Amino acid sequence: MRFILLFAVLxxxxxxxxxxxxxxxxxxxxSQALRDKQFKYSLVQLQADHIxxxxxxxxxxxxxxxxxxxxxxxxxxxxxxxxxxxxFIEHDxxxxxxxxxxxxxxxxxxxxxxIDELAKGYQFVLGGRSRIAGRPGQMIRIIPQEDDRYSxxxxxxxDSFLPLRYDMLSQQRQLIEQILxxxxxxxxxxxxxxxxxxxxxWPPVVQQEKRHDGQNWQFKWLPEGxxxxxxDHHKLISTGNAVEYIALSDGIANIxxxxxxxxxxxxxxxxxxxxxxxxxxxxxxxAEVVAVGRVPAVTLTKLAKSLTLK
Amino acid sequence: MDKLGQEWVSxxxxxxxxxxxxxxxxxxxxxHDQWRNYHLIGDTLRNELPATIDLDLSAxxxxxxxxxxxxxxxxxxxxTQADESKSKSKVVPLFKQFGQYAIxxxxxxxxxxxxxxxxxxxxxxxTAPLPVLTTRPLVGSASPVSFQTEPSLQQQEYSNEQVADxxxxxxxxxxxxxxQQRLNPGLEISDNSALPKVSGH
Numbered sequence: 001m002r003f004i005l006l007f008a009v010l011x012x013x014x015x016x017x018x019x020x021x022x023x024x025x026x027x028x029x030x031s032q033a034l035r036d037k038q039f040k041y042s043l044v045q046l047q048a049d050h051i052x053x054x055x056x057x058x059x060x061x062x063x064x065x066x067x068x069x070x071x072x073x074x075x076x077x078x079x080x081x082x083x084x085x086x087x088f089i090e091h092d093x094x095x096x097x098x099x100x101x102x103x104x105x106x107x108x109x110x111x112x113x114x115i116d117e118l119a120k121g122y123q124f125v126l127g128g129r130s131r132i133a134g135r136p137g138q139m140i141r142i143i144p145q146e147d148d149r150y151s152x153x154x155x156x157x158x159d160s161f162l163p164l165r166y167d168m169l170s171q172q173r174q175l176i177e178q179i180l181x182x183x184x185x186x187x188x189x190x191x192x193x194x195x196x197x198x199x200x201x202w203p204p205v206v207q208q209e210k211r212h213d214g215q216n217w218q219f220k221w222l223p224e225g226x227x228x229x230x231x232d233h234h235k236l237i238s239t240g241n242a243v244e245y246i247a248l249s250d251g252i253a254n255i256x257x258x259x260x261x262x263x264x265x266x267x268x269x270x271x272x273x274x275x276x277x278x279x280x281x282x283x284x285x286x287a288e289v290v291a292v293g294r295v296p297a298v299t300l301t302k303l304a305k306s307l308t309l310k
Numbered sequence: 311m312d313k314l315g316q317e318w319v320s321x322x323x324x325x326x327x328x329x330x331x332x333x334x335x336x337x338x339x340x341x342h343d344q345w346r347n348y349h350l351i352g353d354t355l356r357n358e359l360p361a362t363i364d365l366d367l368s369a370x371x372x373x374x375x376x377x378x379x380x381x382x383x384x385x386x387x388x389x390t391q392a393d394e395s396k397s398k399s400k401v402v403p404l405f406k407q408f409g410q411y412a413i414x415x416x417x418x419x420x421x422x423x424x425x426x427x428x429x430x431x432x433x434x435x436x437t438a439p440l441p442v443l444t445t446r447p448l449v450g451s452a453s454p455v456s457f458q459t460e461p462s463l464q465q466q467e468y469s470n471e472q473v474a475d476x477x478x479x480x481x482x483x484x485x486x487x488x489x490q491q492r493l494n495p496g497l498e499i500s501d502n503s504a505l506p507k508v509s510g511h
Contacts (some may be wrong), residue, residue, distance in 0.1 A: 088492075104491055167380065230490075237489060239482040245492060256487040263479055265472040279483060292487040 022139045023124035027115045029161035030154070034058070034112040035065065037160055038190050042108070047176070048274035056106050059190025061198040068193060069103045079103045080197050086201040097205045105198040107163055107179065110251030111154070121225020121250040122128055122152075130155065132164040133181040142252070147171060148223045148299040149253050152278065160186045168276060171296060176276035217246060217259060221306040223299060225250040236260075248293075248303075255293030257303065262288040270297045280304055320342045 021029070041056040058065065064083040071077040075091040084106075087097040099201035100227040103107050110118045126134040127139030144151055151173075162184060168177040217231070230247040238257075245261040267281035267288060278297040282289040282304040289307055291300040319341050322332055335341050 098492060100492075236482040236486050238485055239478060241479075241482065243486075245486075245490075254487075254491055256483075256490055258483060258486070263475065265475050267476060267479060273484075277484065277487075279480065290483050291484055 024115060024119065026138060026140050026156055026161065027111075027118070027124055027142075027154075030156050031112055031115050032165060033161040034107070034163075037162060038187040039160070039162060039179055040185045040187060040191060041162075041185075044180045044182055046178040046180065050201075050275075050276070051184075055144055056103075057191050057194055059187065059194040061190050061195055062196070065101075066190065066194040066198050067103055069106060079105075079200065080200075082198055082202065083202075085202065085205055095203050097203050099205045105125045107166055108152075108252040110164065113251065118142070118225075119202060120253040121149075121223065122252075127153065131160075133184050135159070135164060135184065145224045147188070148302075149250070149295040150176065152252065157184060160184075162186070168294075170192055170276070176294075208214065216309070217244060217257075219303065219306050220308060222248070223250070223295075225307070226253075226255070247267070253295050255291060255295060255300065255303065257307065258290040258292075259287055259307070260290070262286055265291040270301070272297060320348055 024262065030050045038059040039057075040273065041054075043054040043056055045052040045054060045109045052176050055068075055070045055072060057068040060066070065081065066083075069079045069080040069303065076089070077091065080087045081101075081103050084099060084101040085097050086100050086102070087095055089095045102112060103104040121144060123143045123145060125141040125143060129138050130137060131137065136158045138158055139153060139155045142154065143151040150171070151169050151257045153162050153165075153167040153169065156162065157164050163179075164181045164184065166179040168173055170176055219228075222228075227250070228246060229249050230245070232243055232245050233242065235242050237279050241260055246257040248255040262283055266283060267290065268279075269281055278295060278300055279290065279292045280297050280300040281291075282301065284307075289304040291304045293300060322335050322345070326485070432470060
């Protein structure tokens with residue numbers, strides 16, 4: 001299937017002009033470009049009342065992906081990825097490394113991943129064209145199959161297929177978050193900084209506790225495209241409360257579901273941060289089910305209600 | 311146009327006529343040109359003429375408006391749609407009701423002091439506990455959080471400690487959610503062929 005698709009994409013390249021590409025093919029090309037191209041981004045991230053300028057570098061050094069993210073405002077906050085190890089360098093704590101294959105926070109993980117996975121929960125629609133960061137961009141809408149999560153828009157550079165702008169929109173089509181490229185430079189060789197970073201000795205990956213499988217909680221209903229990624233039993237970091245934990249993801253939106261013994265005071269049934277993060281709580285007997293994620297609160301409520309112990 | 315009429319106009323231009331006369335004058339269309347001319351003469355005498363004289367601005371504006379293409383503006387969502395979305399999501403209404411209850415901006419900004427050993431019995435097997443980490447996402451922290459509870463009246467009865475306890479627990483869950491995004495490699499849709507691990511049911 002993949003080969004057929006790849007072939008189709010290649011064929012469409014050769015046979016037709018770029019205009020003939022489907023929305024899905026554009027996104028496949030984007031995913032490829034984010035992994036294989038070498039580039040330097042100047043980005044701005046906009047949220048409700050925050051504007052954060054960022055620099056993002058990506059290159060291939062000795063056959064492995066190396067990336068660097070730097071916050072330009074405020075206290076120094078950087079992340080370096082060499083292969084599948086990400087090291088966070090922040091001003092208020094010693095640097096530490098985590099085993100993961102992307103730096104969180106720039107574009108969604110799914111953008112550099114398998115677009116087929118994303119297609120289970122979203123439709124892709126070709127939009128108009130506009131000029132962003134001095135480059136012509138093709139807009140692709142990423143629309144949820146059901147009205148149970150937020151929708152996205154991404155503008156891709158028509159030469160390199162790299163994303164130039166990324167919008168997260170609420171169901172009322174209000175902007176929740178935007179990542180906007182100010183400058184994109186596609187490079188032929190990896191930037192010096194990344195070559196240095198690859199040579200550098202980074203702190204060893206922190207060993208996570210072996211996670212114990214949680215109880216067999218089942219969802220009677222899951223939004224289309226969402227999968228259970230992890231389930232375990234751990235303690236909340238700040239309060240030490242033991243929780244059953246289930247992580248769900250559809251590639252863009254990540255949801256955490258917790259089951260814990262209910263506290264003496266009921267939690268707010270619904271809560272929302274201004275950057276789109278919702279939290280709901282549902283009391284079931286003497287337990288509380290809490291769901292957190294960047295999806296509409298109604299979806300979380302529905303999820304929390306559908307949880308049963310098998 | 312008689313002489314008398316011209317005098318009326320002249321008097322009106324000079325501001326020497328009463329309201330009745332003015333009303334009559336306004337009704338008499340033939341006097342309008344004279345009115346304009348007198349004003350023009352007055353302006354000339356007082357040396358107040360503009361660089362270009364637009365003798366009939368109002369008519370030209372009226373013509374221009376007629377020529378104007380119909381304004382093409384995006385249609386506002388139809389009301390049925392608006393109603394529908396209102397009932398479907400509480401995102402916006404919630405925002406508006408936030409006044410009720412405000413949690414400090416610290417929600418996601420609170421640094422995590424340490425990571426618990428999830429399972430003490432395995433301490434021998436496992437390596438040192440995780441270093442001090444923050445749950446602040448690398449890009450973007452949660453903005454000030456507000457919330458409302460149901461029923462809201464009941465909420466008022468909570469004591470300060472109970473409210474503090476609520477906040478602490480809300481913070482703990484949000485922190486942990488953000489923390490998982492960083493720590494949990496399982497949350498990735500993996501790079502290529504390998505599909506993400508799905509736990510067996």
